Amino acid sequence: MLNKALFKQSCKANWIKWLCVTLSTCIMLAIVIIVLGNLSINDIRDSLKNVFVQANQEAYLKENTIDSYNLYLSTVEQYNQNVQLSNGVPVLINQYNNKIQEYKLANEGVEPPYEIKMQYVQEIASRASTRLPSQNPEIIKGYVTAILIYYIDNPTLAPSNVYDEYFLEQIYLQAYKQSYDEAIEDEMTEQEAVNYATMQATSAKTLSQKAITQYKGDVAKEGASYVYSKERYKSYAQTETINAISQGVYNQQIAMGESEDIAKQYAASVKVISNTSISTYEFWLNQYEESDLENPITEEQIQLARQEACKSISDEIPEKVAIALEELGNMDMNGLIIGSIFYRIAGLLLPMVFVIMAANGLLAGQVDSGSMAYVLSTPTKRRTVTATQLAFLITSLFAMFALLTIVSVISVWIVGGNDFAINYQQILLFNLGAFLTMFAIAGFCFMCSAIFNRTKHSLSIGGGLTIFSLVCTILGLFGSEVVPSAMRISAMNFFNYLSIITLFDTVAIMANDLSYLWKFGTLLVFGIICIIIGIFRFDKKDLPL
């Protein structure tokens, strides 16, 4: 099937070309990977990314501030609403305790069973519900029942503290649930979500505790003359919230191992940000209030005020610019330069030149010059000639990419292996893809070389279309999604449909999207079809030898 002498002849005729192309491509690749790995080209990108990270942090911080601020105010408001109930709670607990004592006396000191306890609770709650005519008795009954059950579960609490503890517990649970749901929505793991929710709930509870203490102190100081208004607690709310948030950030920085000074600096700047956001929030609430004095502020207006207060840099620049900048920040420079530029364009150019020249020289060139006569005047079938020349072409290409693969893997290892932006699997797939692309191109050039008797026809069709493909890929790059939208001209994407190299999908490889597999298959099939056509045509055609 193959002819050893002819294979040797082809090797002798092409080895210098092969060596030059292979070595220079390998050196190019090694330089690209090592330079990208060492001279962090991502510095600018990182700082750009930082801007957005900081902006997100700032927005988060502001949201947190406003939420805490509202929590403080609503705590005081709610506590004030239920102040009568809270005053009555110790009395109700005493009633309950008396009932238990009675039961114990009647039953020789034995604790009553749970059902009896619940029965007492129901009785007390029913009676209590009628005492506060200003409020819905069912709600009061529910409250009292819940508080007494809480007491049963925590019997060591002093009766005077039970209400406060219950109240804070409710705030804690609510904050925990909300934070946990948020965290799960943000795709945190179970453990992370629990930690986050616990932290948020604890700080909410602490802040509420402070609010209650403040309220109680005011009531105690002023006695009967005390009048609740939301306004008088706003400045407390602001101060406490800012302190709580900055303290939280300070603790966080210390936990992350920063020095005390830096943590203090952070805390100070956080104070400024929090302060600004609360002031903005209040300013907008005032604006809305004044604009329509007759109606109370709507929920919608509150949300608008909150949005204004939580604005960060990313909200202040135009949306398109923000998207473009964010995209630029998220752009994968290594993937772009190594995948889309080196493996699809720069690294293919020299192998292409080799394939175009070699494929032409293996058949058409020898037929055109006439030197094929020396081969075909020996007992060698035309099929053997094509098979041998094809074997040489594919083997030399394979050897080239085998060497390139070794160089690329070593280079990636030098710059940090799997820590590098492109891991071993991806770099291997890049090499495989480039080889298959070159296989398809080699098949096409081989077919042209087998069909045409003239070098000029073989070169202009085979080489011409190959280079055309490469140029289309270069032009198409400016329309492809790897280029950030600020620089992208989507009409240029049209060129990608004209190039066979488009079937080598480096973007899919970087994204681990398996769609690259069928494209690889298409390249392989295309190459094989071309080869079959070429071999059959060469068998049947006239040779001017």
Add this chain to the structure above:
Amino acid sequence: MEEVISVKNLTRDYGKGRGVFGVSFDVKRGEVFGFVGTNGSGKTTILRHIMGFLKAQTGEVKVLNLDAWNDSRDLKKYVEYIPGEIAFPDLKDGTTFLKNQAELLGIHDMSYANELIKKLQLDPSANLKRMSKGMKQKTAIVAGLMADKEILILDEPTNGLDPLMRETFLEIILEEKRKGKTIIMSSQMFDELELTCDKVALILNGKIVDIADVNEIKNSKYKTLKIEFINEKDYKDFKKLRYKIVRDQPQYNQVTVKVADKNVNKLFSQIKQCPLKFINETKQTLERYFQEQLFKAKTQSIKDIKYQKKEKRHVK
């Protein structure tokens, strides 16, 4: 004798009157067959059909009873070829090329190749690209002949050789002929074909005009004599003797006659008394023979054209 190569009614039309048309000939074992013709007359095309590089449009080409196109590979066991166009594979020097060619041919014994190299005074270690035309031709000859197969197909093999080397090469061909090989060669030189060939075909515009038997021409039974008389009377008397006059030039009293070998003595005795300016024999050569044939063909074709014109007139 067995027919080694037989071409029957071979036609390949390249358009615009180029190609070969209805060519038929046979070459017997041990025969040396020559082709002669102008550039582009179709010599190479016929040889390419025999080598199986081209497929006959119509007609058939058989070598050793095998079809030249379909059994092309098997034929190459018996056929060797020196192409008309000298182009070598992209290799470093002649030695590499010859070694590679030997490997392709499957021969291990290079003694015959070395003998040819010595005879042709070739230095095969020279760079293939920088060889002179003659050196290239010598290399091609060695590459073509070294397998020592029974049929040789040579396309203008002496092209580019200096006169001395041409002699050497023709000696090699005669040597091959003595070994009993069947040889087909094309050339533009009549004298070398005359020296080596048994039969020579004249090709004109893709058609074989005539196939000449060289031995017959060389051993012709007629002599062509050119005689110039001093006296006009003798000249006129001679013309009355009814010898076959090929050319008559009365202004010089000169006459060229064709005489059968047996009548030569008679002729001499008849002109013995006449004072002559000179008498000489014009040798019959292949070239002269074909020139006569070509002249006939041309006049025939002119007559044909005139005839056709006349016919057209009749039709009108």
